[in-house]
Amino acid sequence: MTPLNFPLPNVVPLIPEMFVAVMGMGVLMLDLFLPKERKVIGGYLAILTCIIAGLLTVQIGMAETVSAFYGFFVQDPFSSYAKLLIYAGTALAVILSLDYIKNEFGVGEYYSLMLFAMLGMMIMASAPNFVTLYLGLELMALCTYVLVGFQRDVLRSSEAALKYFILGSLASGILLYGISFLYGVSGSFDFATIGAAIEHSGSGAHFALLLGLVFVLAGLAFKISLAPFHMWTPDAYEGAPTPITAFMSVAPKVAGLVILIRVLADALPALNVEYVTIFSWLAVISMAVGNLAAIAQRNIKRMLAYSTIGHIGFIMLGVIAGTADGYAGVLVYMTIYLFMSMGAFAVIVLMNREGIQGELLDDFAGLSKVRPGYALAMGLYLFSLAGIPFLGGFWAKYVVFMAAIEAGHLYLAIIALLFSVVGAFYYIRVVKYIYFDETRVAFEFVENRLMQATVAVTAVAVVAIGLYPQPVINICKAALGGII
Amino acid sequence: MLELAFFYMFAGLAVVSALGVVLTSNTIHSVMFLIFCFFNAAGLFFLLDAEFIGIILILIYVGAVMVLFMFVVMMLEVNFAKLREGMLQYLPLGGMIALALFIEIIAATGSGVFSPEGIPDPGHAAQSVNNTVEIGKLLYTRYLLGFEIAAIILLVALVGSIVLTLRTRKDVKYQNISRQVNVRPEDRMHKVKM
Numbered sequence: 001m002t003p004l005n006f007p008l009p010n011v012v013p014l015i016p017e018m019f020v021a022v023m024g025m026g027v028l029m030l031d032l033f034l035p036k037e038r039k040v041i042g043g044y045l046a047i048l049t050c051i052i053a054g055l056l057t058v059q060i061g062m063a064e065t066v067s068a069f070y071g072f073f074v075q076d077p078f079s080s081y082a083k084l085l086i087y088a089g090t091a092l093a094v095i096l097s098l099d100y101i102k103n104e105f106g107v108g109e110y111y112s113l114m115l116f117a118m119l120g121m122m123i124m125a126s127a128p129n130f131v132t133l134y135l136g137l138e139l140m141a142l143c144t145y146v147l148v149g150f151q152r153d154v155l156r157s158s159e160a161a162l163k164y165f166i167l168g169s170l171a172s173g174i175l176l177y178g179i180s181f182l183y184g185v186s187g188s189f190d191f192a193t194i195g196a197a198i199e200h201s202g203s204g205a206h207f208a209l210l211l212g213l214v215f216v217l218a219g220l221a222f223k224i225s226l227a228p229f230h231m232w233t234p235d236a237y238e239g240a241p242t243p244i245t246a247f248m249s250v251a252p253k254v255a256g257l258v259i260l261i262r263v264l265a266d267a268l269p270a271l272n273v274e275y276v277t278i279f280s281w282l283a284v285i286s287m288a289v290g291n292l293a294a295i296a297q298r299n300i301k302r303m304l305a306y307s308t309i310g311h312i313g314f315i316m317l318g319v320i321a322g323t324a325d326g327y328a329g330v331l332v333y334m335t336i337y338l339f340m341s342m343g344a345f346a347v348i349v350l351m352n353r354e355g356i357q358g359e360l361l362d363d364f365a366g367l368s369k370v371r372p373g374y375a376l377a378m379g380l381y382l383f384s385l386a387g388i389p390f391l392g393g394f395w396a397k398y399v400v401f402m403a404a405i406e407a408g409h410l411y412l413a414i415i416a417l418l419f420s421v422v423g424a425f426y427y428i429r430v431v432k433y434i435y436f437d438e439t440r441v442a443f444e445f446v447e448n449r450l451m452q453a454t455v456a457v458t459a460v461a462v463v464a465i466g467l468y469p470q471p472v473i474n475i476c477k478a479a480l481g482g483i484i
Numbered sequence: 485m486l487e488l489a490f491f492y493m494f495a496g497l498a499v500v501s502a503l504g505v506v507l508t509s510n511t512i513h514s515v516m517f518l519i520f521c522f523f524n525a526a527g528l529f530f531l532l533d534a535e536f537i538g539i540i541l542i543l544i545y546v547g548a549v550m551v552l553f554m555f556v557v558m559m560l561e562v563n564f565a566k567l568r569e570g571m572l573q574y575l576p577l578g579g580m581i582a583l584a585l586f587i588e589i590i591a592a593t594g595s596g597v598f599s600p601e602g603i604p605d606p607g608h609a610a611q612s613v614n615n616t617v618e619i620g621k622l623l624y625t626r627y628l629l630g631f632e633i634a635a636i637i638l639l640v641a642l643v644g645s646i647v648l649t650l651r652t653r654k655d656v657k658y659q660n661i662s663r664q665v666n667v668r669p670e671d672r673m674h675k676v677k678m
Contacts, residue, residue, distance in 0.1 A: 006625040014629075021636060028643065069629040109647045116640050123633060135633040142637060146644035152651055161648075185597055201597070208592040 010068045013075035016056045016083065017122050023049040024115035031108020039107040043098045046111040050091035050118070057083050065481065067128065071190055074128040081479035082125040082258040085334055086251050090118040092342040092454055093247035096349045099448045100243050101150075110150060114247065117143035121255035128266070130179045130189040133259055137175075137223065140252060141168050147247070148240040160239025167222070167232045175219025181212030182267070191266035198270040213271050216263065217278060224256035226316065227286035230309045234297075237305035242359075245301055246345030249308050250338050257334065261319060261327055265483050272322065279320050284415055286313030291423040299359050300348060303426065304341070307385060310423055311337060314416055318400040321407035324480055329400035331476035336384075336392040336465055343458030344381040346451055347374050351443050364430060366439030374445075375434045377459040384462045386427035387420050391466035399473060491531055498524035511557045519550045533608055536615035 011018070027042045027049075034041055057080050065076040094114060101110055120140030127133040145168065149161025183189060185205045186197030198209060222229040237245045264275060290310025297303040311333075318329035351363065351374075368375035384393035397420060404413045465472055501524065504517035522545045529538035596602060623631050652658075 009628065025639075070626045072627070072629045105651050106647045109643055113640065113643065113647070116636065119636065131627070131630050132633070135630055135637065139633060139637050139640060142640050142644060146640075146647055149648060152648060181592065184603075187603075204596040204602075207588075207595045208597045211588055211592040 009070065010066070012060060013066045013068045013126075014073060015060060016053045017119060017126075019056060020049060020053050020115055020119045020122065024112050024119060027115060028108055028112040031112070034108070040098055040102055042108045042111040043094055043101075046094045046115055047091050049115060050087040050094070053122075054084055054087045057087075063481070072129050072132050073123075073126050075126055076483075077479045077481035078258065078262075078483045079126040081331060081476070082254055083122050085254045085331075085338060086118060086121045086125065089247065089251035089254065089338055089342065090114060092338075092346075092458075093243050093251070095450045095454050096243035096246055096342075096346055097241075098450060099446050100241060100349055104151065106150075110147070113143045113147055117147070117247075118251065121251055124255040124259045127259060127262070128191055130183070130191070130194075133263075134172075134176065134179070136255075137259075138172065140255065141172065141223075144244070144248060144252065147244045148236055150241055150244070154239075156239040157241070158239075160236045164232050164236040171219050171222035171229070174215050174222075178212045178215025178217075178219060181208050181215065185209055185212070191263060194267040195269055198268065209271060210274060213268060213274060214278070217275065220256060220260050220263070221282060224253050224260065224312055225309055226282050226312050227289040227309055228282075230286070230289065233309055234293075234302045234305040237308075238299060238301045242301065242345060242349050245304075246342055246349075249304065249341045249345070250334075253308070253312065254334050254338075257315065257319070257330055261330065261483065264319065264322070265327075276320055276322070279316055280409070280412055283313045283316035283320060283412065286310065286316065287416060287419040288313075291419045291426075294423070295426045297426075298361055300361055300364070300430070301359055303361070303430075304344065307423070307427075308341070310419065311385075314397060314400060314420065317404040317409070317412060317416055320409060320412065321400075321403040323403060323407050324477065326400070326403035326407060327480055327483060328473065328476040329396075329403045331479055332399045332469075332473055333396040335472055335476065336396040336462070339458040339461040339465070340381045340384045340393055343377060343455060343462065344385070346454045346458065347378045347381075350374060350446050350448075350451055350455070361430060361433055363441050363443070364433045365437035365441075367434045369439060370443070371445060374455065377455045378434060379431050380459050380462050382427040382431050384466065386424040388424070392462040392469070394466060395469040395473075487531060491528070494524045494527035494531070498528070512554070515550060515553050515557055518553070519546050522546050522550070533613075534615060536619055 023045065027045050030045070031039065031042050060075070060080075063077060065074065067074050094111065097110065097114075101107055104110070117140050120136045120138070120143065123132060123136030124140065125136075127136055145161055145165045148164050149158050151157040179189070182194055185201055185208055186194040188194055188197065198205075201209065218229060222232075225233040237248065240248065268275060286309055290306045290308070290313055294303050294306035294310065297306060315330055315333050318326040318333065320326070321329070348359070351367075364378070367378065380391065384391035387393045387397045397416075401413045401416060404410075404416070498521050501517045501521040505514045505521065508514050508517065522541055526538040526541040526546075529535070529541065
């Protein structure tokens with residue numbers, strides 16, 4: 001038998017991934033040696049991991065495109081920027097967990113699973129290939145299933161995890177089935193090779209390709225909770241521990257959108273007409289479901305779940321536009337959404353009351369009289385989510401709407417505008433509770449410096465980006481290298 | 485010719501047993517059908533000269549995964565009457581979706597892309613080719629990254645299942661083994677002068 005001879009793959013682009021994987025295992029091991037009252041160190045380590053991974057990603061160089069591991073991994077500006085968003089989302093979610101999770105069983109496993117989920121998202125962001133995409137997706141999904149059901153003794157947490165797990169597995173199966181059709185036509189898992197093969201395929205292959213496209217899109221739409229594949233979102237958001245809800249509302253969405261853009265731009269450009277039609281409908285349904293159903297919610301976590309569905313509908317306008325401006329708009333939207341959503345969840349986690357976190361809308365009544373600072377921050381996030389001018393959320397919507405109009409989807413932009421007006425109603429209703437109603441429930445507020453800093457930083461970011469959005473837009477445009 | 489006959493036997497039985505998995509209402513029967521389905525799929529792999537995958541399918545899926553399934557099914561008390569309750573209510577919509585998918589899949593596979601002309605027959609591998617060696621070579625070179633990620637997924641599955649199941653319950657009495665082992669006679673027995 002001949003000895004195995006092969007060039008050692010270039011591991012430099014994977015240094016952040018390897019670091020996060022090692023730290024994930026390190027947190028798991030360290031937890032064994034920590035006494036109960038010092039388990040929180042695992043959380044600080046997780047935050048440190050996110051920061052160092054961010055520095056590594058920047059250090060390795062964001063400007064150039066490097067392919068590694070026989071084309072199973074790619075590092076380009078697009079993936080690097082997405083990874084920075086993922087680190088930020090994870091770090092903030094860990095900060096929110098520090099106090100929330102301290103009395104639970106298995107604190108070390110919790111932080112370790114968050115790091116592994118982050119690793120899965122990083123792999124997704126760098127996937128040039130369906131094999132890597134699927135493995136990253138499963139790594140992320142498996143961690144989030146466990147994290148959603150982490151509070152084993154809370155019935156709705158277990159129920160949410162089970163629902164999420166069953167529907168998630170179904171979506172993964174559908175995605176795989178779609179991939180198998182694309183593989184059957186092209187004979188490859190590589191996005192670029194599939195793209196080239198589709199260009200040259202005859203009309204006989206069209207139907208098989210269409211079926212593959214539909215299944216792949218349905219599988220990915222589930223992950224970013226685009227209606228009508230959103231059914232799991234409200235239940236999972238409500239049942240999950242609140243920091244995990246915050247985590248799920250940002251980081252997996254960034255990873256899902258990035259990989260969706262990569263699949264569409266690299267593998268399926270030849271099916272542009274078909275997917276634009278599909279996504280136009282899905283975006284409209286998503287905006288309608290998200291913004292109309294949110295009005296009826298009394299639980300703020302459920303309301304924010306529908307709000308996510310609505311926002312994903314808006315974000316899809318950027319994907320539908322399919323231009324540089326559109327894709328940059330998606331990144332801008334996710335960047336600003338990260339701050340708004342994380343900030344809002346931080347306030348919810350801070351309003352702690354023996355097992356129940358400020359979850360009902362009524363709980364927010366009169367917040368301005370008890371804690372004017374939190375009230376102001378929450379007001380800013382909500383106005384920003386509603387898209388009131390000169391806050392971050394306004395520019396997020398502006399960029400994607402303009403991209404859609406320039407790409408010739410005027411009618412979609414008008415529908416989106418109408419729904420964002422509808423959406424403004426339920427956001428501003430919460431502001432009314434906070435400022436104009438009498439206090440109904442007394443709360444103990446969590447006193448945690450890092451969490452208070454999170455609220456302050458995100459609120460300042462929402463205002464600062466609102467007043468001066470150009471740097472963010474420029475950075476996102478520069479981050480499109482490797483895609484267009 | 486013989487090969488073709490075997491192909492139709494394995495493929496036909498796989499389809500029939502797959503139908504059996506979904507259509508029988510007794511979960512134990514479903515699991516048995518699934519095991520049979522895996523055997524036939526393994527037979528198809530053998531016909532493709534992929535003995536390693538065929539054997540792995542039998543060893544791991546039939547030998548381990550399905551036995552576990554069987555345990556789970558037997559331990560859960562499934563109420564069959566309750567399972568059938570919603571059936572008629574969801575049948576029209578579910579049936580329509582299933583029919584639409586069925587027609588689409590027939591149309592897609594029938595359109596000629598997957599015909600023998602489109603995908604040439606690779607023929608049989610030489611006798612000297614060793615499946616296990618070839619898969620090992622590919623797995624540790626070209627597919628190294630995927631292999632490593634799969635390893636981490638397994639770790640996460642392990643950690644996750646422990647996190648979700650291992651917890652101390654306050655209403656159950658436990659034995660503290662280290663305390664039992666460390667017990668000294670003088671703690672238990674007092675000599676009293678009479």
